[in-house]
Amino acid sequence: MTRNELAEYLSSFLQVGKFKDYAPNGLQVEGREEIKKIVTGVTACQALIDKAIALNADALLVHHGFFWKGEREVITGMKQRRIKALLTHNINLFGYHLPLDAHPMLGNNAELGRKLDISAAESVEGIAQGLIWQGRLDTPVSAGDFAASISGVLNREALHIGDSAAQIQSIAWCTGGAQDYIDDAASLGVDAFISGEVSERTFHSALELGIHYFAAGHHATERYGIQALGEHLAREFDIEHVYVDIDNPV
Known part of the structure; x- marks a missing residue:
């Protein structure tokens, strides 16, 4: 090629x-x-x-x-x-x-939804260039258990803002530095919003908007799209593919 x-x-x-x-x-x-x-x-x-x-x-x-x-x-x-x-x-x-964040088949958001077993995952059209996704957990879980699940899947401790004992089921998310989409996520009426990075202001927004917030790491949430893209190219064309993870705690 x-x-x-x-x-x-x-x-x-x-x-x-x-x-x-x-x-x-x-x-x-x-x-x-x-x-x-x-x-x-x-x-x-x-x-x-x-x-x-x-x-x-x-x-x-x-x-x-x-x-x-x-x-x-x-x-x-x-x-x-x-x-x-x-x-x-x-x-x-x-x-x-952004094209890799948003891709419906193998983008970062699509891949993160699969990793976290979120059902009926789809992008929200009309806001944020389609970068925000939403879906549902098959059964409600406590916010604390969901934070533990995110941490286990991504191998990085997730920060949770909200009542750990509260039950959640509907989820919105956007990988990477998307903490300021929390207002858009709250407007969807979901129980929780996941992004990669978090800011000082995010704490107050989550509490005042009444939405659970999970910061799961910029690098940790964006490992999967680029891997999926490389694997896709290897399948489609006569190309060797090697993914290299240079870990980043942010």
Whole structure:
């Protein structure tokens, strides 16, 4: 598969044109033309780039790539070292942010819903570019038990705001830094909202809106979409895929 063929396929498959994003989606750093081996990971940090080099990858496919809105335009320091390593080893960098969060088959939200056994999971159209999902647990559980379940599945202790003894069943969620969607989640009438990150203000919002809130970790909630995308490419095309988890407690 060529670099351009992969870029065109992913642009169509992930419906990149639908989203107003904070970074470019697609090919961000150009490497060799022929792609036979892809390494996937959550964030294009130096440790992941070094691993892609060690694995002789032709392309690195990530959720969090480069060139974010508001970052300095100059290529110096940490950014220079990362880009230089990719260019020196002729490795392509592809990044897909909101399109990977929202994808209905293998996006971060779809995958998290499956991991947490949430039934009737679907995106909520009309708000937040379809990034908020909602569904139901098959049977009501205590909020404390649900927090423990999230922690066990994601291997990271989840923060819960609310009465641990209260029963919950209807759930909304959005992976990553989506804590400020809590108002939108509450407007859906659900019992609880899950995101990755949490802010100081989230505590007060949850209590005053009367909604249970779970912070499950930005990295922890966004491990699964990029893995699913890599596995999809390996099935569809003659490409080797290796997922590398550079753990991040945030």
